Amino acid sequence: MxxxxxxxxxxxxxxxxxxxxxxxxxxxxxxxxxxxxxxxxxxxxxxxxxxxxxxxxxxxxxxxxxxxxxxxxxxxxxxxxxxxxxxxxxxxxxxxxxxxxxxxxxxxxxxxxxxxxxxDEQELRNEVVQLRRAMQTRPAIDQARGILMATFALSPEDAWDVLVRISQNTNTKLHVLADDLVGTAQDGGLPDGMRQQVTAVLATLPASPEAEEPAPDAS
Structure with a gap:
């Protein structure tokens, strides 16, 4: 071997x-x-x-x-x-x-x-469609992840996990969810419904080591 x-x-x-x-x-x-x-x-x-x-x-x-x-x-x-x-x-x-x-x-x-x-030609055409779709949706997804990171002080990994889980929970395609999140943020901030969904998902994520550390004694 x-x-x-x-x-x-x-x-x-x-x-x-x-x-x-x-x-x-x-x-x-x-x-x-x-x-x-x-x-x-x-x-x-x-x-x-x-x-x-x-x-x-x-x-x-x-x-x-x-x-x-x-x-x-x-x-x-x-x-x-x-x-x-x-x-x-x-x-x-x-x-x-x-x-x-x-x-x-x-x-x-x-x-x-x-x-x-x-x-056959149809197979190759399907390949091109899938590749183009992934390339076209990437900017919106990256922007949506950045918005979640900035708004909720998330790591890149946690922001990605939140997007994926909301996509699954709402049966919404990831790129559609990202477009909606970016659009609402540009219109003046995340609506209450979106904030509630993010908060609900965050409650299910494992706590980071930093979050588990006790706060320093102020006395």
């Missing part, structure tokens, strides 16, 4: 296994898939596609966070693999990745049962 090779990147922990007898290369990704991690991710996935005879399998169970820039990189890598007659399949994923891909409607593109070797 061949030992896996690791990609030493400051922003991301990437491990690429040697090709299996079936022609698949497994890539394990740990850490956070944000814009700073995209260059390392793109390089690793292109190399994996080049080494694979049949496809690339992704293990994202250790990926704690993924934003739209990470999603764009995954979609681009899948398109790159498809054009070369390979598959790019997510074999396991943590909640953050699953929530994002489900909210954006891109999860089926990476599921094992999807016929990824179908090169």
């Amino acid at each position: 061949h030992a896996p090779t690791a990609v030493d990147e400051a922003v991301l922990d990437l491990t690429t296994d040697a090709p299996s007898p079936s022609g698949h290369v497994r890539v394990t990704i740990r850490g956070e898939l944000d814009i700073s991690a995209v260059p390392a991710l793109e390089r690793a996935l292109r190399k994996a596609v080049a080494r694979a005879a049949r496809g690339v399998d992704l293990d994202l169970s250790g990926t704690a966070f993924c934003d739209c820039s990470g999603l764009n990189a995954l979609l681009t890598a899948r398109r790159h693999a498809l054009e070369r007659g390979r598959t790019l399949t997510i074999r396991s994923a943590g909640p953050a990745v699953r929530h994002l891909l489900t909210a954006t409607g891109t999860w089926p593109l990476f599921t094992p049962g999807e016929p990824t070797l179908n090169h």
Whole structure:
């Protein structure tokens, strides 16, 4: 059995296994898939596609966070693999990745049962639509996350979690929710209904270490 090779990147922990007898290369990704991690991710996935005879399998169970820039990189890598007659399949994923891909409607593109070797024109057109949609919705989502961070003093991770959970709780697509939040903020602040939803979600989030520390004695 061949030992896996690791990609030493400051922003991301990437491990690429040697090709299996079936022609698949497994890539394990740990850490956070944000814009700073995209260059390392793109390089690793292109190399994996080049080494694979049949496809690339992704293990994202250790990926704690993924934003739209990470999603764009995954979609681009899948398109790159498809054009070369390979598959790019997510074999396991943590909640953050699953929530994002489900909210954006891109999860089926990476599921094992999807016929990824179908090169007909409709398949490629669907790929382009999904990629463009993710790219177009990213600015609004990033703005909405920034508004939540500023308004409620949240970390980037907590702001993202709040957006995703409200999207799920209200059965509203993530980009639609982001557009609404940005629009209402520009019109003079978040309405009471939105504030109540955010507050309700925040109450379910684990307390940060800072929040658990006792206040300093003022005496």
